[in-house]
Amino acid sequence: MRYDLTRARELAIRVCVAAGASKAMAISLAEATVAAECAGRSSVGFAHLPDYLEGFLKGRIHAVEEPAIFFPAPALIQVDAKGGIAQLGFDRAFEELLLRTSTYGVTVCSLQNSYTAGELGYYVRRLALKGLVALAATNGPALVAAGQSSEAVYGTNPLAFAAPVDNRAPLVIDQASSATAFVNIRQAAERGEMIPEGWAIDGKGQHTMDSREAIKGALLAFGGVRGANIALMVEILAAGMTGANWSLDAPSFEEGNHSPGVGLFIVALNPELLAPGLSARMASQIERLASKGIHIPGRSYAENATEIDLPSSLVATLEAYCLQ
Template sequence: MIRITMADLESLCRDAAIAAGASIEAALSLARATVAAEAEGNRAVGLDHLPYYLDALAEGRIDGWAEPMIERPLPAIIHVDARGGTAHLGYDRAHDLLVEAARTCGIGLFAQRNAYTCGSLGTFVQRLAAEGLIGLAATNGPALMTVPGARAPVYCTNPLAFAAPMADGDTLLIDQASSQTAYVKVRDAAVRGDPLPEGWAIDADGHPTTDATAALKGALLTFGGARGANIALMVEVLAAGLTGANWSLEAPSITQGNRSPGTGLLVIAIQPQAFGAGFEDRLAMHARRLESEGVHLPGRSKAKARRQAASDGLLVCAEVLAQLRSRGQNGK
């Protein structure tokens, strides 16, 4: 393991993305999101996930030079067509507009279509919380998950993310899929040859399986049965229906072919001060009360990891760094 600063790691990720076919700006957006996820300890959508973006750039599933088209049909609405590029560049271009809309109107809504999948959804709402705003985000992707009564995949893992600022710079952060687990965890288990817990997935014939490789050919299962399926449908309506993106059933693969999955991303920003003063203090006091009752407050460990990474750097496998340097030099 080698310790590396976040800035140096971003540079390596940026160079690898440029070599794979991204513009400098698109590469920077992708690199920052990747390192942010890694810094939080969310490696499955950090450095472990970056090769999927690089392959998608090289093989045409991401247009690395796409120029997002931004429209503002109403003061609080920012509508973006990513034009087959990354989700990150489209959002980065509109972030300041979204913050300004929330501070001016009390609420702002970002709706993006025609993008590659966005990796860590929590990154977007965490950025809003750092601006003193409440954030809620939803996204979809190619169908990977089935629901009670069906056998074939009908939704992606369709996650929701939520963040709210608290006093003293703390943040409440929730980021979870509608499936029993994230797809990347099943993918990683298949690579390692590890079994899955029961109830996570079915195989291609619709039978329950603990074989991760068989699960990749079948479908993930929703958490909580029909309740998880209902949440997945709500996410689908917000992230695909409202934005004009591909429904999960229509979205091309993120690992094969040369077509963008054309997925959607919806991010809502809310100005707490529009509803009165003292929100951050009230939330912090309530969080302490909940913790005294034994309640786990999500986001605390990620915030601590981010702060430590910013001051001490990150420990990264030497082989991973070598691969990044190689891809940055020759794109392979």
């Protein structure tokens, strides 16, 4: 089904409010959901929205909480989502993040006690669209095994990076430290599809290409030890530096009635204070790399998109929340 972006946002807001979310929380989540679709990240767009709706209904997301914001130092912003969503906390801190980065050259935004963050590239892209360079890290409930252990110890623990580029969408790199995102395993299991080798282990710790067995086991880090090291770095930034739950301690985002209580760590930099004209240099460098056949992340973002396509079965699933 084809939706223009206004109708898509209205759909997301309507179903969130029907599931118990405050209007402010519904608007923040709707904007992030539509942005993920425009970025070509549909697995963390509307397909991920039912996880939030169930979270509102079951208490995994505190649906009407307003984030608290503190400023422990001039270039530090601390946000407590109070069991709500990271998107609303980020929205509430956004203008201060822009102002302080413009003033001081660098600002850190530390967010704790939230549900999983959705599309991580969303946060850094918004900052890059304002001319900033940004890095973000977030964790989630343990889903990824590392080393010789078959126990899940890390979340998929993605990193995202963005930089402004003259006359085009920002450069955005958004990737998990796991071999794939959990939602990809879950969708494959729902369709009864096999998964590539190296993505996951089963409940007995054996490598598997059976997506349904992978659901019972754990994901694997990309690149073995190197990917696991990145997952650990992300864990320290997203949980250690924010005071949020370590992935091992985070309740499930799919079951129960407790918030995962995970973290989001963002660093924003003002390039004009260090390297004036960076966005123009970025444009030139990206064209040079592209001419050599290099893949440039972020080019799939449709900044001027006016419509998105949603599966009719997904729309029916979302609309059903309005009937409960």
